[in-house]
Amino acid sequence: MAKDKIPTSRIARTAKVSSLAAGQAARHLGTRATNIARSDEGRSAALEKRHVEAAEQIVTALGTMKGAAMKLGQVMSFLDVGLVPEEHREEFQRKLGALRDAAPNVSFAGMRKVIEQELGGNLKDHFREFDSDAIAAASIGQVYRAQLHDGRDVAVKVQYPGVAAAVRADMQNLGIILRLMKRIAPGLDVKNTAEEIRSRIYDELDYELEAQNQRSLARIFKGHPFIVVPAVVGELSAERVLVTEFVEGDGFDSVKEADQATRDRIGEIVFRFYFGCMYRHRQFSGDPHPGNFLQMRDGRVAFLDFGLFKVMPKHLIELELETQRAGHEGDAERLWEIWAEGGLLKHPDKFRPDKLLSQFLDATWWYLTDEELELTPEIATQVMIDMADPRSTHFGQMRHETLPADHIFGRRVETLTLAVLGQLSARANWHRIAREWIYGDPPVTELGRQEAAFYG
Template sequence: MRRLWHTPWRFLLILWTVVPLYFRYFRLWAKKRWFGRSTPPEVWSRVHTKSARAFYRLAVRMRGGLIKVGQIISTRVDIMPPEWVAELSKLQDEVDPQPWKVIRKRLTSELGAPPDELFAEIEEEAVAAASFGQVHRATLKDGRRVALKIQYEDIAMKLSCDLFVFRCAVPLFNVFVPKIRLRTIYEEVKKALTTELDYRQEAEYTRLVGENLGEVPHIVVPRVVEEFTTEHVICTTYFEGFKITDAAKREAAGIETLDLIQKLIRAYAHQFFVDGVFQSDPHPGNLLVRGGEEGAEVCILDFGQVKVLPRGFQRKLVHASVAFMGRDVDGFIRAVSKMGVLSERDVEIARPIIQEFFDEMYEMTPTDLKDIDIEDMKEKIQSVIDRIEGIHIPQDIVLYGRAISLLSGVIAGLDSHVNGILVAKPMIMEALMRPENFAPLEEDEGAEPQAAAVA
């Protein structure tokens, strides 16, 4: 709390934007909920546009955790209003960097000498700027091209303020979804974001995921350069590529979209279902591509947000995914029940909506999803939620859900007619066949302690 009041202006400015934004939507929700009055599409569009622009201005000005939230929203082209997606997509790579003199001072403090003495060459203009830091290209004295990510000096204080606001917002948003424990999600995200401030931890996970994905063809993870890595600076080899969502450059490089989607899904299926260790922040700014003689290569960047799943939980995740692929409702319910999502009493109540979800949505593409009656589906889901004790979201699944959400948005942006579920099916089945996953869930020996999350 003491840090928060060092920047009272930040706290007040966030509230000045977020409170009116919240009540804009609350008013429309209440009109429908309490009086049964629908809102015309043009009114919704105006509210979306005004709210998205206000949030974008706030995030760019305040930086910190607000940009992280905006990046997640901007990737959900399949479910978010286009006004929000268009406005917040600028947060992926249009955030203004800090001046070079500020960054040079930070580098000198962290590395013990001015950067021009340590590197053969370093570019003063940032190649990317994000919520917690910015990236500069440099050349080592041995000729290797590297990327230097430098953390902003005041980011810890800003993040503490943002997390306080998010914590205050949790009970407000729980009014809309009273039986979903948003506090669990908040606690996991809080742990993830605060851990992301330690770049030494990020370096460890960069090495780990790089080793794990070494057997997956056409996937690149940068290598850490230890000599120039500290708690607030991380140095990695540089990947010469472009954002995965840049359609013009993909076409010029002769990269096939479906092939790219398959490689991306294979990389994440391997992390989810084989390794149990995954980068949980796959927004477009962290996914680069380039053409090659043997096909396109995908580079995964930024391992500040990594999740390590407990072994037992990972097995349940594999079994739930395989049951979904096979439309095995009983198997799916058994797996999610063992995860602790539903109580035994609630299983039969939830079964009809799960069955309908399997029947209606299994083969849908993102384009198809936009054509379904969302209000009808929401009412059916709400009718089930109203009758059960509550949906518990285990902390181990929060960042997994976040990664799936971001990945789905990226795939929808690449080709809205591709069904990522069907593309992933053979990869998930392959994971099930591995000896460590093949045994039935009944052989699990209870819950394992939760692994640390890094985000």
Template sequence: MLRRRRAPLLLAAAAAGAALVAASPSGENGRSVASALHHGVARSSRAVYTIGFVVADYKYSLRGLDARSADYRVKLSEVHLRSAKKLLKLCEANGGFYVKAGQYVSSLRQVPKEYSSTLSRLQDQATPSKFHDIKAVIEQNFGKELYDIFLEFDEQPIAAASIAQVHRGRLHNNQDVAVKVQYPGLEQRMKIDIMTMSFLSKTVSWVFPDYKFDRILIEFEKSMTMELDFTREAKNSERTASCFRKNSVVKVPYVFWQLTTREVLTMEFCYGHKVNDLDFLRKTDISPTKVAKALIELFGEMIFVHGFVHGDPHPGNILVSPQGHGKFSLVLLDHGIYRELDQKFRLDYCQLWKALILLDANKIQELGEQFGVGKYAKYFPVIFTGRTIESKSALGTQMSGEEQRRLKEELNSLGMDDISSFMESLPPDFYVILRTDGLLRSILGNLGSPRHVRLLTYAKCAIHGLEKQPKMESGAISSMFLNVKTNVSYLRLRVIIEIVGLLAKADGAKQKVVNKLRQMLQEISQGFHLLM
């Protein structure tokens, strides 16, 4: 039965590939494209074959089980793990965009833990292209011989990932540069891979109506399309450098525009080690927790203040460069994937974090309605802060055993249709934030950063983001005035957090007292804004 079902899927994948091959141009470039598409059909067939087994496993293993029973949950976890391992092998075998897709899924906090933990093992590494192919791409883009452009150019790449490889070079003025070169035929490969993923997504949704992946796939395709245009990456890089021009810790490599096109990006060469390289940090007397704090401040400002968010902050894209005496700079690389947040969304998200820190259930629900998630808004505290809306745990600490038990029971009662509805209702900006935050939390954990540091840093950045309204004056006096307002608001928030935390620990602490404190905060806030 399974064999019969797979046959039309394989034929469809082959037909799609054949259609693209037939439409590709003739000549040497056409043969290169046709070759890429030929391999694309092979990848598609492998993907269809794997997904066929995964679908059959879910259908067969869960049949006849009550979705609310403990047996169902145990069996579901087993199938999740088996399926995740199959997808891991598929991504490793197909490489390229499949690795990117696997990494994208693993960073989403809403996917089952069996998938996120298994797919997080994927490394964005690839077999480098031959040097003469890379040399040809550079010479075609600039119409010059390679050594008319560069004084020196290392034939061996210093990095090779899914879409490009990076070589170290030296200009004729002795400036060291990093040259990022896109692999030939990559756009054609992306077309057939995305077509296959879309086809499989629709097929799985047809077999399992409660599973919907359309939004995730749309966001993934958008991010990949942006990442293939290196001129966009260069512009993102310069904009980020401008946002953090007053931050002495943040370093963004300078772009050489005369040597940058859609397929080639030439940047200043920056020295450093991966942000989570603990051995390197110890050897250079750099504090991992200070690095973690600087990192979360960087991304907190990106999200809440500038609303211009780096979408791929994995350790290879953030380097620590020693500056002597335990000081350091953070070098931010790979600016291909960014999200410019909608201005209203940014301000609402700032309000959400303020409400999350104070566990203001009414405000969280109100904002949930604005975001379009309705009843699912009560899960925002769990997703972002690791505690429930009713939690009495102190900020940044683990939930109590009883809270964990109740939450587990509630989450187990949710069906896949609930999760799909939640995902479908989220604004698009949330996807990048969830992915970015997931990657950051992993790095912060590696660096040994206490949980409350991220939460309080985000709270301070959220207050700063609320104080800084669009088109605000940016002079020295205005900036100083803004910083004073932000710091006073943040200190006031910290006082309330500490008082609420102490009351929550005290025997007989009444919700009425906590609510009264929150009311006081609102009144003080209103008075403060009138004074300012």
């Protein structure tokens, strides 16, 4: 097989994933059998070894796949779900970070062919200069720097040749991949996770749709004091090519090494962007992760990649804000009424209001608690476990419910935003910021005052 060809047939890709899953199953059974004769300390060491081995194998498998499986790898690269013991976590994060950032082994000749097929004519017809070395890699494409004939510097995102077929194969293999992940992350809801991924992943293959999404947010944030959404060059954007204004800045690894004040400021901006888009504007990127923003030299933060995008119905956002008010105020009966009347519960009579409130706060306490908090990876881990782990105290009453897809999507964005903030160890009273859209309160931070002036 040519080195730059992505394996697209289901047989080839299923064989790769199935062999990994089979190997893990054998190791799992072997560990359980051996543990019978081991001490508690020995059992712990064996489990730790199995988790490390499984994590490394998942990294290897995801690294060979440039479709939905790679998207899972991106999520895992910053959302620590307790996959590996703490002492091995840094190395695991490093390997996954390299997976997220590494340019795939696809030749420029193949990528150039995609550009010329989509835009027509020769590359030089559209660009004065075009750097053939990719500056970034996404889950389904690569990004290049170029200059238009009018002198504008642009970023050109090009879809990998053959990736659409690869994604379709990944969709068929998704259950295998998620069951493999569930071996070391028991809290993973395989069914809901698979449905959520399938419902959105095909949108990411259409860069014309992404251009439309990005234009919508670029209009909203034009002239914003600290948020930048790069403008789209519409005449050079097609189904597999997206051309946008080029922005330059420091990536996530540099931001993580900054001082506490800088990380706190970036954290508040990230929080305001993802939560503010959802609750103020009802349209937002569904893919908060570290590769999707840059700190620019003037202190503003540029947000990138709007392939996974959602427009929420107004009534659902109002319902969400009502539930947040009830959650913050500890009003279990009101929360139960909102969810029952709003159709979020199929069998409301089976729910105790106090337990429903406890489960809701499992996911939202960090921004509904009125105190300053320093967020950490462990907090993100615990929130995810509490939300989905069948061993958690509140899982029992929710396990037979099927929450609306929009609600699940919103919770996902919140949790992934929390994961980014945890990686930054960002500090703030997140509730006081969120009160701006939950209660309509005036801002209490300098960034909030700048934003209020912008919206005013």
